[in-house]
Each structure stands twice: as structure tokens, then as C-alpha cells.
Amino acid sequence: MDQFQTDDIRAAVAADILTEQQAAGLISLAQERQGIRDNMVAEDEPFEFFRGFSEIFVTVGLALLLAGMLAFSGVIGGGAAMPIVGLIFCWVFSVYIIRKRRMTLPGMFLAMGVAMFTAATIFAFTDNPPFLAFSAVGIVIMAIYFYQFRLPFAMFVLGGYAFLGVFGLISDYNAPNDIPILGYDPSFDLQSGSSFAWASLIAGILAFIGGMYFDLRDPNRISRLSATGFWLHLLAAPAIVNTVAFSLLSADGNIAYLYTAIALFLITLLALVIDRRSFLTAGIGYLAAILIWALQNSFNDGAGIVLTLLILGAFITTLGVFWVQIRARLMHILPEFPGKHRLPPYKNATVESE
Template sequence: MKDRASGMADLSGDDLKAAVAAGIVSEAQAASIQALAAQRLAGRPAPDDEAFELFRGFAEIFITAGLLILMAGLMGLASAAGDSLAFCLIGVVLSIGFARYFTVRRRMVLPSIVLVSAFALSVMGAILALLLEKTGFGSDLQRLELLAGGGMLLALVGWYWWFRLPFTMFLIGLAGLFLGVALIAPYDLISLTTAQSPAELLSLTGGSRLGLATLVVGLVAALGGIWFDTRDPYRLGRASASAFWLHLIAAPAIMNTLGQTAMALEGPGRLLAMALVLAVMTVFALIIDRRSFLTAGLGYLVWLIWTLAYRNGAGLDWPMVLVLIGGAVTALGAWWVPLRAVLMRALPDFPGKDRLPPYAKGAL
């Protein structure tokens, strides 16, 4: 397979002029192509960066503050009716109505994130109010979890289909996590409050299925992120942004299980297992070129090490682990691009390799 660094042959201005002279394209079409190329080049992230956007200016923060105050006031007026189901349904209607303007017409990022979050909470509240107050499902915990999680998941999928908002994928991942726990370990979540150690329920060796649930959901989210990534390898559009949010769900969910399983071991095996988990996640992050995946997983792991060391009164093992992790992350951040190039050239061809982000030539 050819090195992806070479890519397609770039069209120059002379090529477009020749195409106009040959009658292949008109002058207007050639000008449009040049304008589109300039726009795509300006919007493309740097070769050693990963685009991330929460808002595009202070105007979005200002509008978001106004939206929160306005929606709080309107729903406060609606609460006078004293019907929780009606209250939540009004929240759903308000979220959709405002999104038709701020998401579809104005294409604002932060207001859209707030609106879809309000929509998700309103949908969940409406489902729970319906099930608990209007039906007899309240006594069946698993059925309640399945209907609530499934209903919110379907509603968020519909929102993504309608508004095409990438952040929706993050909420879809959370709803999928809730639904996965309801399917695989519906009663283990309650036991977290009484367990002596999270590893008893979250590790694969603890006898609980909760860790298996988070691992399965994390793998599904990672596959979904890869699916989006392969449709936008240059990371210029909505597919790449959607993949970013899925990877933020996938990494902590996977690390939740694998990290707790490693921490459940005793002696040197704990550090060796942790090192293996980090090595696998690092290689995977380099292959898909997603620092966000590795960062989210490492953030969870650092928190896990800290809490376990504090609870167990561990000695010098946790500072040493943090020093090693911090040093590795710093080195990866400094030499990510050449390291990925070396890794991708060393790997044999595999399905989808040519649809991943291009990798540059160059030595360390």
C-alpha cells in the first residue's frame, strides 16, 4: 500500500487554468473550486492537532446565559400546574423550538449543547414521570431502567438525525451506558453504595457484571467513533466532531473496567497490568490519531489511582505511577506525529487503514 503521506495529487492554479482552456470546467466553476479549496484548507486542523470547539465567541456565552434564564423562568411558570409530566413535556417543546433557531439557523455551538442537554433531561424526566406516576412500572427496577434508557436513547438519536449536532453523540453514549447497565447488570449499580471497594463490582474478577457492561458500552462507542472517523479522515466536518464525542465516552468506559481489574490485583502484577492497559490504549489512540481518546482514559486512570491510594493508604507506589504516566504523556504530546508515522508504516495493511487520517513522513 502506498504511504498515505503522499495522498492525492494536489491541483494547482495552472491545472485549473488548463481545465478552463480545455473546456472541462467554466471560469465560474474554477473560481468556485479555488474558493472551496481555500475554505477547506483554512478549516483543517494543523497536522499535529485535533480540532475541538465548545463555543465560537463570547456572543454564544451571552446567548447561552440568556437561554438558561429564560427557560428556567418559563418552566417555573409551567410548574405552577403541579403536573411533573406536563412540566417535562414543556421542557421538551422549548428545547426543540429554540434549537430550530439557534442550532439550525444560527449554527451556534454552545447554545446548541445547552439545548440538547435540556432536551435529554426533559425527556428522561417525562419518561420517569410517566412510568412512576401513570403506570405500575415503578416496582420493576429493570423494566424501569430499560424503558427510561431506551426512550432517551431513541429521542437523542432522533435529535441527531434532525439537527445533526455532534455533541448529541456524547449524550447518546451516556444513554447507551445507562441502557447497557440496565441490560447486563440492572441491580449491581445500587450495590456500589454498599461495596467495600469499587473493584468488587467494576472489575472483571469481582463477580459482578457491572464492569462487563461498561466495557461493552465503551467498545461499542469506540467502534462508533471509528465509523465516523473513517468518513472524515481529514477531520473537516461533522462526522469527525461526532467521533470526538464518542471517543470521550469510550475511553473512560473501557478504562473503568480494565483499570479496576488491574487495581484488583496484588503486588507487582497490579503495575504490570496497568502498564499493559496503557500500552494497548496508547497504540490504539495513535492508530486512530485521537489524543482525546487517550486523554479521557488517562484522566480517569489518574483519578482511580489517586482514590485507591488515598483509601488504602498506599505508600510510594502511586506517586511513581503518576510520574511515569506524566512523563509518557508529555513525550507522546511532543512527538505524536512522528511516532504515529513510524507505527503506521510498521503495521501491516488491515481493513480501513487507508481510511484513517493520513500520517506524515519524518524521523523522530
Template structure:
């Protein structure tokens, strides 16, 4: 096995003229950026990075202030130069194109060259917002404003169909951003964009959901909950593909999987759990208990805690429904103890489960 290159090796290379000091410094910076926080993670930790230093927070602050300043300049320019007879769609498109050029240039430096985490997330969010402004505001803005006014007046239904193509184009724009810069957080926005596009398309054909609960209640009106469930399964499958391609979680593929699990877990758990809770029967409560236990098992086996976080609230709700009063408080106390023990002995539990279950262990994160 080849020994890793050490700092002494780099200093010797500089002294021998093999590398310049600048090249050695860049090599060290690249090595550190590739390891990031994962190097110090102990067994059982789930790699998760939002920033790597306070300098990244400083840069994010600058990006936010820059965005506010850009919006202010655009507003002043619009007030001073735009004629009421001008085409609003073209004007919005101009602003969005200029914003896209600026964001792309900033991403080339902070994401591809500097490999910063927090600025990458911020720029991905700004890119998605700018794309939404360009496609939704430029292509559908006037129609939406007229439709919203008429809907409030009681004349017509809000024109959700107008949003379908702009939302799809916005999702494609975020996909292009991910292909170039490989920002893991962008995968979550792509998944959310697919959800939004599918739900808006369903609303255009089946009518507006009667309440937000219809997005998760399989017994509700319209196809919305089924869309949430099916897309949740699809996102979960893609997340598992990323995870299984990098079981040791040392590349961005695992980070892509993490953010997709963050989207898939609420979609799956909320849909099944809310549907069962709404029935209010003893049989449904038993099935919900089994479902939550299964979710906990899946979370431990695939080493993703997002499913447990999504199911904790339903455990509390179920305890209140079944036991009530002091029994509910006692159950919540026990749940807290169980979660603490699970977090403390996560790897031991995983190791025993992986030995018991007939699973392709080599494709899953190893248990220490």
C-alpha cells in the same frame, strides 16, 4: 484543480448583479461556520470546538436563564391549577411536550440555521433533560416515589425495572434529535443513555450493585462490569467508523467520533485497569503496565488523546503501588515529562508508528 472562490470574486459577483449583498454575506457566513476552528488548527491538533465566539456564551446564558424562568412558571402554574385528584403522569407529559416544542423551535434557529456550537450542546442537554422529565417523571414517577420510600423503610428493593422503558425512550428521543440537527455532543448522550438503560435493566434482574466499583470490576458481583466493557467496545467501534469515514476530520462525522471516544475511553480503560489493580499482585501490575502501553499506542495511532487522558490516573496509581514513597513522586515527574514530550512531538511519533505498523493508513488521520 478548481481555485477557491475568494472575497474579491464575491465582490465582483455582487457588482455584476449575480449575487445580492445579502446572499454574499450568507455565503461567507456559511463558509466560516463550516470551517470553524478547524481552519486554524495546525498539524497534530485534534479538532475540538465548544464555542466559536463570546456571542455563543451570551446565548447560552440566555438559554439557561430561559430554562430557569420556564421551570419557575411551570411551578407557579402547577401550584395554582393542579388538583390533587389529577393524573400526575398526564400533567408531566403536558409540560414535557410544551418544553419539547420550544426546544425544537430554538434548535431550528440556533443549530440548523445559525450553526452555533455552544448553543447546540446546551439545547441537546436540555432536550435530553426534558425527555427524561417526560418519560421518567410521567410514566414512572409515582411508582419510583413509592418504591424509593418503601426501599428506605426496608420493605422492598428499589424498582429499577420501572426506569428501563423511560430511559430507553429518552435515548430514542435524543437519537431523533441527533438525526434532525446532527449535534455531535448528542452522540455522547446517546451512548450514555444506552449505558444507563443496560445497567438499570441489569439491576432490575440481578439486584443493586454493592458499590459503584461493581460497574468496572469484572470480578465484582453481577454483570455490570461486563456490560460496561461490551458497550465500551461497541461505542469504540462506532467511533472508529465515524473516524475512518472522515480521516481528514473536516466534517461533523469526526466530531461525532470524538465525543464517542470520550465515552468509550473511560468505559474500557476503567474496567480493565480497576480489575487488574484490585488483584494487587505483581503479575497483575505487569499486565496493567502492558495494557496502559497498548492504550497509549492505540491513542497515538488513531490520533485520539482521550484514551491517554483516561489512562494517566492509573499510571500514577500504579507508580504508587509498585514504587511507593519517593519512588512514586519521581515516577509521576517522569510521567509528566513524557506527556509533555508526547504532546510536543505527537505527529513525529505518529508518522514513525504508521510507517512501522501494517495498518490501512489511508483510513486514518494523515501524519504530517
């Protein structure tokens, strides 16, 4: 509460801008948020998959109950009724599980259920639906779901539907089954003129922009905004890194490895600046490919692989252990740029190695 003091809140109550109950709630929230941040270690990048075994237990129970209800609806109403029942089930249970109990893992299960049963409902009542229409309906449903329940993971699912929309607009693929699996696929090569590669890159950039939108609104990462940003970055990183790295590696000659190494170095700097490790994680496989290439002329295949594992492991471990110190040095070196002050704090982080 450095910028907004308790006296300001009291003045708002005196001016009938806030009620006493609202003021008490606001002060309590501010103190709780500050306490959470004060108790965070410097290297924290908050991420919560589940809070305890009770959430796993509830998720298993929801899965069994949903399976039973789907089987029952299939018996009395036919196959067409099953996706509708599943959609209603997931939405109704979300009201209590997410909004009332704030459970993370069961909420993720229900969000995935809403997404899948939305798709199943579309296919149940439409024969071969248009690609863009399928994507648009999914985006709208998940946007409403996110607005209603504020579940960060829901934005990841929404982003998946948005990816399909971008692919439908830009690429020459017309159905979800046509999309290739991420990895070494010619469809990810920008140099081949693949429209899918451009769609993947653009979709990844859009997801990155969305992630930064939420990150910049919560630089201290103590609310659901930064958790929402995390899921969007998790969606953006593979799309960007896979497309860029594979397009560079597909070039002829050793210069391709040099260009890829430069690109991954820049991606590492970006990950440090925005304080997100997901981009670097997405590029680990390509780092291994570059190391194997660099060592193959000096060592046999077995020794080259061993050295690759040792070097890559040492690099990732060192960067992970000293992430805060390295980031602090980098941020101090970089000149001022728009939004720098809204990134996660770094000025108070020690730049000395422990």
C-alpha cells in the same frame, strides 16, 4: 479535489445530473474544505466547545429564559407540565440556535435539556418505568434530534442512553440510581464476575465502534463527522479503561501492576493509531498508581509521589508535544491492516524530532 475534478462537475451539469446552483455550491464547499485542511497545523485534533464569548452569553440567556418558562408553567399547569414545556422549549430553540446559527455551546445546552426533559417527562407520567423502556425512549428521541440538527454532542447524549440500555440488558442493576460512580468500585471488576463490569466493557466497545464509524468517514477531520466521533470516543474511553485497568489492578500480587502497565501501553498504542488522545487521558490515574507502586520500595511516600508527578508529567508532555512524530513512526512500522488508509494522514508528517 484530487479524485473529483471541476470538469467532472461541469459534465454533470451538462448531463442534467446537477443544476448550476448545485454545482456552484459543491465547488465552493470543496474549496472551503480544502482550505480548512491546508491551514491546519500538523498536530491539530479539531475540537470546538464554543466559538466566542457570544455563545456563552447566549447560553446564559437560554438558561434564564428556560428557568422563567419552567417557573411559569409550574404555576399555571402544575409540576407535570414543566418537563413538557422544557422539552418543547429546547427543541424549538434548537431550530434557530443550531440549524440557523450553528452555535456550539448553546446547542450543547439545548441537547442536554432535551435529554433531561425527556427523562423527566417519562418519570412524570410513569411510575418507576422499566429500565429498558426508559433507555429506548431516550435513544429514539436523541436519534431524531441528531438527525434533525446534526449536532455532534447529541451523539454523546444518545450514547449515554444507550449505556443505560446495555446495563439494563446485561447487568443486574434495575434503576439508574443503582449505577455506581466511576472509580474504584468492585462493580468494575471483571474477575469478580460482576455483570455491571461486563456491561460497562461492552458499552464502551460499542461506543468505540461508533466513534470509529464516524472517524473513518472523515479521516482529515474537517467536518462534523469527526467531531461526532470525538464525543463517542470520550464516552468509550473511561468505560473501557476503567473496567480493564481496575480488573487487572484488583488481582493479587505485583503481577497485577505489570499486567495493568501492559494494558495501558496497548491503549496508548491504540490512541496513537486512531489519533485520539482521550484513551490515554482516561488512563492517567492508573499510570500514576503503577508509578507509585514501582517507586514505593525505593523511596518514602513523599519522595515517591513527587517522582510520580515528575515522571508522569514528563511522559504526558513529551507524548503530547511529539505526538505527530511518534504516531508517524508507529504507523510506518505497523503492517497494512484493514482501514489503515482511512485513518488520519500520517505519511507526510515528519518523523524527525524538531
